[in-house]
Amino acid sequence: FFLGLPIYISHLSSLLSRALLYLIVEPGSAQQIAWSKQMTSQDATVNSVLSLFAAHGQRFEARNVATAAHRVAKIGRRQGHRLKQDNRVKVLATACLNSLNDFEAQHLANVAWAYAT
Template sequence: FFLGLPIYISHLSSLLSRALLYLIVEPGSAQQIAWSKQMTSQDATVNSVLSLFAAHGQRFEARNVATTAHRVAKIGRKRSHRLKQDNRVKALVTACLNSLNDFEAQHLANVAWAYAT
């Protein structure tokens, strides 16, 4: 019993810290984080990222707009010529332009790389 107690306490501490973080983070920010995790998961595909953007992109903060562009470019490198015809990509271009004033330096770098790819 006592040998497993430190592991149990460590696990409980981890759960509590995650719960507190969730309570502290603004509800909108929690949603932004969830969308970001969806886009950057190993299972993400170009279609899943663009579908998420099509469904919720109007609510994306600048970081997620940049993440969308970066992920589409990274995952879809081999089919970039077909992506240019996708209306979701055209909407993403507009979203990037509309977010320019809100981008931080890293966001700008990611978007520049995405469109250079």
């Protein structure tokens, strides 16, 4: 019994470490998912996406930076002249540039499409 105790304690310690990491990381992931859902909902507008980005963009993961750019371009296709004047769009463009090294291929494609539109 006592010979197996160190292994048991080591295993328990590992489980507790993973549980603690889950508690620390998961709320951030849950928040990222919530922001993504807000931006991709049918009710999303250019203003709501840009306002969300203005309020929380500094905490967006690369995926959400790309999503914001894509949604602004998709929803705001006919508002191009107005969007060019919106400082939030310029800040979003800077965030895209700053996220380049963190983008996956799909993120790059979405951002390229957004700025080509």
